[in-house]
Amino acid sequence: MSGKILVAGASGALGLEVVKILHENGHDLRGLVFTGDGAEKVAPYTQDIWQADASKGNLEIKDITKGITTVISALGKSVSLFTDRGNSFLETDFYANSNLLDDALKNGVERFVYVSIKGAEEATEFEIPKVHRMFEDALEASGIDYTIIRPVGFFSGLNDLAIMAKRKLIPIIGDGSAKTNSIHQKDLAEVVVKYLETGPQVIEVGGPMIHTRKEMAEMIKNKIGGKIIEVPEKVAEWGMFLPEMVDEDMSDKLKYFKHITTQDMIGEKNGSITFEEYLRDLDLKELP
Structure with a gap:
């Protein structure tokens, strides 16, 4: 399969690494970003950049897939407690991707590679995996x-x-x-590009090494300092209700954080970059 590739979420941590690999391999690219800052990040790799809010559908992304052979979507709302782009998880992870899919079907796109999250099929009581699963269902039915x-x-x-x-x-x-x-986003980007032309319908992906959450906290402590505090699960459960009184988005993030950090989350081993190596190269000045 050859042709032009659309990378949605092109300026994100994963999307930008995908763009870099595709550019290095000589692929013709189009990038979808949300902000002007995002466009600046992607500009060294392609001049075909759409700055738009895909959740608004035809208002902003009509025919974005015209001339596109493959869509790679790394489009999604950050789960970080310290970032907020404004749109809800439903708008960003479901509506935006659904609008891309509708446009892709209309324009005869041949393949769609979607980056979801582990647990999307089994943790639908939480908003974040639920909306990912909703789009997975739409993609499977398309x-x-x-x-x-x-x-x-x-x-x-x-x-x-x-x-x-x-x-x-x-x-x-x-x-x-x-x-x-x-997994490091560079290693995950290699996996995404690996399935550019063909691949399994669903694959769960992890990095090269398995650690407990406490082991990872110890690595962070060794890098940065600080004191590790164990929060009892019951205390955390009660704490999840408090943010709902102020911010539903934050509540969704906290509930999901509690879920994923108290469950084993292990995928097929890929890549070579370890968490210790990631921390070694982490620029603390870039963190708030």
Whole structure:
């Protein structure tokens, strides 16, 4: 399969790494970004950049897939407690991707690669995996050739703990015994590009090493400092209700954070970059 590739969410932690790999391999690219800053990040790799809010559909992205052979969507709302782009998870993760899919079907796109999250099929009582699963269902029903990639989590998604460590506290919920093999966004980008032309319908992806949550907290402590605080699960559960009185978005994030950090989240091993290496190269000045 050859042709032009649309990368949605092109300026995000994962999307930008995908763009870099495709550019290095000589692919013709179009990027979808949300902000002017995002456009500046993508500009060295393609001049075909759409700055738009895909959740608004034809108002902003009509025919964005015209001339496109493959869509890669790394489009989604950040789960970080320290960032907020304004739109809800439903708008960003479901409506935006659904609008892209509708446009792709209209314009005869051949393949759609979607980056979802592990747990999308089994944790639908939580808003974040629920909206990912909603789009997975739409993609599966569309008839287009597709691959759904479910990473267990990015290293950059653990930056919240690094930010808290700068404030001298590193909270872990429960005893920290739950295991995960989070993956560096560069390694995950290699997986995404691997399935550019063909691949399984669904794959769960992790990084090269499995650690407990407490082990990862210890690595953050060794890098930054701070005190590890174990928050009992019951205390965390009660705490999840309080933000609903102020901010539903924050509540969704906290509930999901509690869920994923107290469950084993392990995917197929990929890549070579370890969490220790990621922390070694982390520029603390870039964290708030």
